[in-house]
Amino acid sequence: MANFNLNVNGENRQVDVDGSTPLLWVLRDHLNLVGTKYGCGIAQCGSCTVHVDGKVVRSCTTPVSTIGDSKVTTIEGLSEDGTHPVQVAWLEHDVPQCGYCQAGQIMSAVALINENKNPTDEQIANALQGNICRCGTYIRIKAAVKSAAKYS
Amino acid sequence: MTKNLISQNRRSFLKVSAAAGGGMIIGFQIIGCKTENKLPDFVGPALDMPESWNEMNAFVKIGENGVVTIMSPNPEIGQNVKTSMPMIIAEELDVDWNNVIVEQAGLDTDNFRRQLAGGSQSIRQGWKSLRETGAKARNMLLQAAAKEWDVPISELTTDAGVISHKSSGKNGGYGSFATAAASMEIPGEVTLKDPKDFKIIGKDTRNVDGLKIAMGKPLFGLDIQREGMLIAMIEHPPAFGMKVKNVDGSAAKAMPGIKDVVTINCEPEGFNKQWSDVNAFPELVVIVGETTWEVMQAKKALKVEWEETSSLESSNDHESILADLVSKPTAEPARKDGDPEKAFAGAETIVERTYNAPFLAHNTMEPMNFFANVTEGKAELVGPIQTPEFLRKSVASLLGLEEDQISIMMTRMGGGFGRRLYGHFAVEAAAISQKVGAPVKLVYTREDDMTQGTYRPAYKVTYKAGLDADGNMIAFHVRGAGTHGSPVFADRFPAGTVDHYLAENHAKDSNISTGAWRAPRSNFIATAEQSFLDEVAEVAGKDPIEFRLALFDRAIKNPVGERNDYDPKRYAGVLKLVKEKSGWGQEQSGIHRGVSAYYCHNSYVAQVLDVEMEDGLPKVKKVYCAVDCGIVVNPEGAKNQVEGGIVDGIGHAMYSALTFSNGTPDQNNFDRYRLIRHSEAPDEIEVFFVDNGIDPTGLGEPSLPPIGAALANALYKATGTRLYSQPFSTEEALLG
Structure with a gap:
């Protein structure tokens, strides 16, 4: 066990865990930030997607010891009230069915939009290929990503 | 704080609410105070919470400010x-949907019926009683207004949560009558709205949890x-057919944070097993x-010895067993019309094909x-379960408790698809x-x-069609087998359209646990049947849509047999609609089209799928989908379901398989x-609903089964190769 000082959603948080503990479980079990989901544990489904210094990271395979001073952003850190442009676009297109994978989809979409406000279909597919949705909401996700720019 | 004003006869509801909400950190309540709403109008306004709630019935609470739960x-x-x-209740209650808060109920069999997610039946089976529930609450509000204003109830009208008396000019919101209404007599019979007057049903309405989902x-x-x-x-156990022999949990128990290593038996002697205990x-x-x-x-440090209790099955075994079964007649046919043997003997052409799908x-x-x-004399369960009523029976039997000592709260589920019909994981938690x-x-x-599932069984089916010299289908034979049950529905299309018809069901038992998987049996048989009919139409030299329409025409005018489990007019209706909307028959360069139609869960679906080959791999460009599920309660939500079923169906037909060694x-x-x-x-899915005013039927499943055949039929056009075994992506023609 060791102490880790983390910067999560702009706040300093301290946890006392084994350094091998994946960021996912630190967020969920220790910091009560359960918006980031467990889906596969092997970085194959994207449900656990967060940003580390603005880059997409699968938190289920990212040991907490590798975070250091980097800034972690989770779905809870996008906005106080659901007004992040990508969140609003998700509402506009009424994207979710079960909703479980959507936090991960949104985090991948936010990283894409930050780099490229008007992505093509192909760019969207490439950026979100690692996020599985068993309900099959891919077409709505694509539409939401395309309209996110108008809310920013 | 808000308080509940509860009349005596509604105590049972209070009890369950308390049990369901007590002590939970995770929130099912909406945010309790008004916030500045910076969200666009389509999200809906933030609501002021009332000082008190008045319960009209187990479903409806109205605050003094007119907010409705x-x-x-x-x-x-x-x-x-x-x-x-809740939209259905709100419609008959006649309130403004923007003034409605929705809460998930826990299991409460005193007040609610069929709290189950399965068979695409929630809306169909809830339709009448939900409407009546809303209408009865509205009637109680009207009784209260009639009493206060001393006017006949028949002179009162409502609109968006406001009661009006035209001749006196009096108006009042529901909130101002809610306390009085809560003690009014619950009416026996109520008049329901004429569907043409619906204001909420039929209107695109966003997911009530959408904001919470987007915010994590x-x-x-x-x-x-x-x-x-x-x-x-x-x-x-690592394999089906094994059980625990010996456990050494000492290393695991010594690890940090570990409290205990134990063994449990969820089906002890005398356990009253429910159908859901698979x-x-x-x-x-x-x-x-x-x-x-x-x-x-x-978990990785556990040392467990396992022992074999029955045979360890492999996919090769399943394949040979199913192949053997479909090669043999059954003792008794599931259905037989006319004289199939004689008709096949006299047929000009016979087409016979076999289709396969994995677990x-x-x-x-x-x-x-x-x-x-x-705890002592009590059990509280919270989680994702499609069958809470049956879970309670299982837990009661396991723990030796009465059912009323057990509370069950259903959380929003990260997918069901049939898996959470089987609540063994909740029994295990207890x-x-x-x-x-x-x-x-x-x-x-x-x-x-993934390795302890209630899987979709592996299936195999053989079809045989006999055609006369004019390409008319005069004989039809289907024989199916599965690793649990047969996939064949003997009374579904094309039964009723062919004079000489034979359906046979084989089944093999397996120690691999299987169960309902989104559109059980249909999820395979629709793809097989509609692929086969496409091939038969081609051999007959007919257009695949015209070929099917001719069969429906036969079933409309002169059906064979009396047990036909479909309405041929509605079936033909969706096929004609998709034909029109897709511009069927117009060739587009590089686009290959397939068609399919199926009926299940009381709803009719027809699809046309356009595929393009890019670098030897298929890319689905567009799907046109016509649906007849009667009245569509929430069109945008319904479209989402249909789109999801199509994507899910294409995905599983193309890519997915579970195999065993x-x-x-x-x-x-x-x-x-x-x-x-x-x-x-x-790239795109376009959905068209038939507007016929018929009471609503299922929609969570019906768009999935036919799409596999629309895909296979389009891929045939693209590659020249018919696909008989799922997943298609492993077939040689599609290896790129």
Whole structure:
């Protein structure tokens, strides 16, 4: 066990865990930030997607010891009230069915939009290929990503 | 704080509410105070909470300020009933939907009926009673207004939560009558609205949990946190046909954060097994600890000896057993019309083909999990379950409790697809909580989830069609077999359209646990049947849509037999609609089209799929889909369901398979089990609903079964090769 000082959603948080503990479980079990989901544990489904210094990271395979001073952003850190442009676009297109994978989809979409406000279909597919949705909401996700720019 | 004003006869509801809400950290309540709303108008206004609630019935509470709470009774698995069922109540209650808060109800069989998510039946079976519930509450508000204004109730009208008396000019919001209305007599019979007057039903309405989902709020079973809660994980036998022999948990128990290693038996002698208790491994090894990661690590340190109890099956065994079965007649046909043997003997042309599909895992994105807190004479369960009523019976039997000592709260589910009909994981959570004497959240790893499933069985079916010299289908024979049950529905199309018809069902038992998987049996047989008919139409030299329409015409004018389980007019209706909307028959360069139609869960679906080949690999450009499910409660939500079924159906027909070697699944995570991803989804799906005013029928499942054939038929056009075995992506023609 060791102490880790983390910067999560702009706040300093301290946890006392084994350094091998994946960021996912630190967020969920220790910091009560359960918006980031467990889906596969092997970085194959994207449900656990967060940003580390603005880059997409699968938190289920990212040991907490590798975070250091980097800034972690989770779905809870996008906005106080659901007004992040990508969140609003998700509402506009009424994207979710079960909703479980959507936090991960949104985090991948936010990283894409930050780099490229008007992505093509192909760019969207490439950026979100690692996020599985068993309900099959891919077409709505694509539409939401395309309209996110108008809310920013 | 808000308070509840409760009349005596509504105590049972209060009791369940308290049990359901008590002490939960995860929130089912909407935010309690008004906030500045910076969200666009389509999200809806933030609502002021009332000082007090008045209960009209178990479903409806009205605040003095006119805000209305509507309970959603059924489990929400992504089929959006948490939005659409309250819409039906709100319609007849005649309130402004923007003034409605929706809350998930817990299991409460005193007040709610059929709290189950399955068979696409929530809306169909709830339709009448939900409407009556809303109308009765409205009537009680009218009684209160009539009394206060001293006018006949028949002179009162309502609109968007306001009662008016035209001749006196009096108006009053529901909130001002709510207290008086709560003690009015519950009417026996009520008049329901004429569907042409619907204001909420038929209007696009956003998912009531949409904002919480987009914000990552705790909604799911896996999100539950409680004071003193331990995390539990199971270790199940590595193969179907094995059980626990000996456990050495000492190394695991010595690891950090680990509280205990125990074994449980969820089906002890005398256990009253329900249909929903499908479970290949009732005896399990359990690790209990403080945090998920620590328990995951300890799981790897368990030393367990397993023993064989029955044969260890492999996919090759299944293939040869099913092949043998479909080669032989059954003792008794499931259905026989005319004289098929003679008709085939006299046929000009015979087409015979065999279709195959593998086992499938459900793979809900949220793995199985459940919270249980078993204390003296009491059990509290919270989590994702499609069948809470049956779960309560199982838990009562296991723990030796009465059903009223058990409370069950359903969380929003990260997918169901039939997997959470079988609540063994919740029974396990109860057994563990009892054994370790603490509140526990049982969590399956993805590997646990995928290798201890209630899988879609493997299927094989052989079709034979006899044509006369003019290409008319005069004889039809279907013989199916599965590793649990046959996939054949003997009374479905094309039964009723052919004079000489034979359907036969074979089944083989397996020790691999199987169960309902989104559109059970239909999810395979529709693809097989509609692929076969496409090939038969081609051999007959006919257009595949005209070929099917001629069969429906026969069933409309002069049906064969009396047990035909479909309405040929509605069936033909969706086919004609999709033909028109897709511009069927107009060739487009590089686009290859397939058509398919199917009826299941009381709804009719026809699809045209356009595929293009890019670098030797198929890309679905567009799907046109016509649906007849009667009245559409929430068109936008309904479209989402239809789109999802199509993407899900294409994905599983193209890519997914679970295979076995010596009783062990060969795939245990998404690195080896392939699910459809973004780039593989169709570019576009257009959905067309038939507007016929018929009472609503199922929609969570019906768009999935036919799409596999629309895809296979389009791929045939693209490649010249017919596809007989799923998943298609492993067929030679599609290897790129």
